[in-house]
Amino acid sequence: MGEYDVRLAPGSQDGDAEEHLRSLLSWLQEDESLDRYVRGSYRSPAPRSAEHMGEGLDLLALVAGSALSTGSLVFSVLQWQASRRRAPTLILRRGAVEVHLPADRATDDEALRRIVSALGEDSRQSQEPGGDDGTA
Template structure:
C-alpha cells in the first residue's frame, strides 16, 4: 500500500489532479486501486477541515519505479509544486521538486530493503 499526501498552496487541487492522472494510466488501473483516505484534524490542531490522502493498494506486479515514472510525467505538467509525502512499506519520502535527482532519490528511498 502507498499513501500520498500534499501540503502547500493548491495542495488539495493538486492531489485531485494526481488522482485523475493515476486513474487515466492503464498500468495503474491494471495493477492498483486508488482510494481517498479522509481524516479529521486532531482536537486543537490548526485548521477546521478534514484532509485527504490518496491511497494506492497494489498487486504483486506493481513497482515503485512504475509509480515514479507516472508521478514524474504528472509533475512535469504542474505549475505549482506542493510538497508531496509518499509512504510505502513503512518508509516515507518527501519531495519538493521534479528534477531527475529528486525522483531518483524517491525511488531509492522507497525501494530500499
C-alpha cells in the same frame, strides 16, 4: 501488493489538497503504463470532530498490484508533478519510509533510483532464495 500513501507536504498547499489528490489519482488511472494496477481512495489521516466536518480529504491511499513496480508508480507521480503549473511538494509513504518529492527540482535517473530504493523496491534481494529481505 504495495500500499502507498500520498499527501501534500505542509506549506505546499497553494490550493485545495483534495483537488490536487483527485487530479493525481485521475492521472494515475489514465496512465497506460500502469495498466490499471493502481487503485486509490481518499482519507483524512486524523479523525474528524464535529467542528471540522467541512474539511476536505488530504490523503490518497494507493494499492498497487504485484505486477506494478514502485519505479513505474514513482515515475508517473513525477510526470504528474511536471505537468502541473504549480505542483505541490508531495510526500510518498510506503510502510515506515517517507520520501519527499519537491515539485521544483528536476529528477534525474539517479534520483529516481534513490527514491525507489528508499521505498523498498529491491525485488532481486527479496525474491532470491536466501536473499536478505530486511526482516532480521
